[in-house]
């Protein structure tokens with residue numbers, strides 16, 4: 001059965017690139033433009049197997065989104081990857097503390113993201 005990925009980024013171009021890559025890899029993709037949108041879209045939605053989120057977004061950023069997701073029983077153990085231009089150590093630490101599983105620095109590379117997903121998501 002196909003797995004579902006939640007892709008969150010305020011850049012439509014970036015979102016489309018990630019969604020395209022994951023769709024081609026067999027995922028069903030739910031797209032959201034920021035944290036609040038993501039929370040709204042998963043409510044009553046399909047079970048999400050992996051989350052790929054940007055950090056800097058309006059309304060609700062990636063760190064806040066991760067904190068909110070980790071409070072939910074259904075997202076306690078879901079792999080959450082940050083995909084961001086931020087490479088600062090303090091940001092990474094904040095992401096880790098919020099519950100991020102992995103951290104990928106942009107520019108977006110389809111091979112890298114699929115490799116990381118394969119590592120954190122049991123087949």
Ligand SMILES: [Mg+2]
Nearest residue numbers: 010054056057
């Ligand atoms: Mg952004």
